[in-house]
Amino acid sequence: MFPLPTGYRYATAYAGIRKDRRDDVAIIVSDSPASAAGVFTTNLVQAAPVVLAKAHLKASRGKARAILVNAGNANCATRTGAKVALDSCKAVAKSLGIPVEQVLPASTGVIGVELDGSKITGAAPGLVKALGGDFESVAKAILTTDLVQKRAAARVQTKGGIVTLSGMTKGSGMIHPLMATTLAFVMTDARIPASDLKPMLRRATARSFNRLTVDGDTSTNDCIFLLANGATGSALTPNEKELFEEALTKLLEDLAMQIARDGEGATKLVTIDVSGTRTEAEAEKIARSISNSPLVKTAIYGNDANWGRILAAAGYAGVKFDPAQAEITMQGVLVCRGGLAAKFHEEELKHLLNTPDIHITFRLKGEGKGRARFFTCDFTEGYIKINASYRS
């Protein structure tokens, strides 16, 4: 059974935003006002719901009762975007009988196409009536080019009882978060003030969603919301907060991995571990560079142990290192030692690479304690096919 936190309800509907008849609008409602935090895209071009969600979090001082999300239209670079986002939140707020600033909006889909606000405002009363639907339906309703739904949960034992965190996410292309990514919603019944929630979410995101890339494109709509309604347990002790943050980080990492695995056209999840740099930031830079290299990603698709491309991508990452200290492994096989070819069995490694889970390590020998893990996927004809005709 997928664990769910106490005190949340879910509903979805088809509002006619998508062309195909799949639910495209959903709400997640906390029975009581929850502490809320968000992290958002760093893209300069920000969709209307991103701008509004930020304003709502500010106006409510980190309180929220509902998340309102639609798929099929990003409501970005649209003339009427701000009004549509606000009207949609108002409609949900009215049906729920709560202040509008306690509704956090999110949208995903095509950019630059006007979103017909009446579709969402029209659906709002029905959505609220339908509350009591399941978490899974919401996880499905937010998908766009994704092939599978993505969710993860965690439980933390506290003195006040076991608290649950349950999260969902979507995303398959335009994935290269630099502050957050795509959409992700995490609900917990733990009792945590908003002032604690925000830095926790920021740190957890930095080590999970910010270490994920599918195609190097940072979306205009990325956001992660974290709601904590305190339905279970008592205020967390400092030690419990640490455990909670650890669980949150792992949960987000799990969701990020699910995104990479379901990357547009992807056949493989690639995990890249960089270590031995002076700092964590340096390790992250190198890992990001390797993860973003189309040449590395196509080689992995082709089961090709082309470690020279990994070394080259590390070389242009903008981190100073001595190539003679570089060691690279693929699937545990040492392919590069001291910056040069190591002896390995080419055909055997080709065979090992022919699997959906790829593990690459890039290690600098020496004193450095910096390390970072990054997730990406392989790069295939499928990505091209999906994106050459996304709007048609």
Added chain:
Amino acid sequence: MFPLPTGYRYATAYAGIRKDRRDDVAIIVSDSPASAAGVFTTNLVQAAPVVLAKAHLKASRGKARAILVNAGNANCATRTGAKVALDSCKAVAKSLGIPVEQVLPASTGVIGVELDGSKITGAAPGLVKALGGDFESVAKAILTTDLVQKRAAARVQTKGGIVTLSGMTKGSGMIHPLMATTLAFVMTDARIPASDLKPMLRRATARSFNRLTVDGDTSTNDCIFLLANGATGSALTPNEKELFEEALTKLLEDLAMQIARDGEGATKLVTIDVSGTRTEAEAEKIARSISNSPLVKTAIYGNDANWGRILAAAGYAGVKFDPAQAEITMQGVLVCRGGLAAKFHEEELKHLLNTPDIHITFRLKGEGKGRARFFTCDFTEGYIKINASYRS
């Protein structure tokens, strides 16, 4: 007739470095010591010939008699790389009877595979005997996954006579120069001291090869050599130098365009003009970001006027601007005005995009005088196919 500068000779041979039997080693020889300049990759991992060419230019104080180049092996991250590069230069120098530091080496091909030096040293005497071959054969011998040879020429009228510049280049993948790119050789019979040649080449490269991307991967072997042997004309006047540099910049831009058009798997050359930013550097940043976006590149492949992706890519370029000032055109058609959708005929534009030459402009309305042009290509299944199995 393709114009050639006076005083240079060419030769190619098959040295057995490539698997397929195509010439893979070549020399370009100036009859007299030429002023020489080079720009090189900014990748931290630098191939042995890059390191050696830099040392030779330094030791010779910018004098060169010959360029020695091989394709099929990058001689990068190889145990014996430095020795192989030096021995190769020595063999050519000996056969020509010139100092070794007047030979500039360059290699292109796979990374991390030992290059058998005896193949080149063995070929050297024959190469020198074969001098008198044609420019075109060298332009062909340096190709790897390229489909077509790439060359360009220019002529400049000076008081001392007409001087000629002729250049060749190669490159199709791992193209994302940040200081130089791939291989390019430009020979001229103009009389220019090395001290002038170097800054000229650096500036011209900054505005041509550094504004080209195929896949965002910066190679370990990039270099551009410029030789000026003074066989024609007298020392240039300041005004003539300007004309020369202008011709050089255009020639390199022409070569860069040829690379983009022949990008791995590419079906379209994409020219991106950004204007209205505060500075040229800002315009370049935005243009680079748009040019590198796989989502933009796949949309162009699919004849899809998905301008939202162009706006999004500009938004994460790291340049501050007001999206409400953004105007975007595709094939001359206004698709985005004030950061929002402009009215355009979707089917008509789809038709206009179905052509090998794509032109995109991104303009910020306002006072800014910054502008930059960038070249890239579309992103197709062909790129994936080529790179999934490059080494096999």
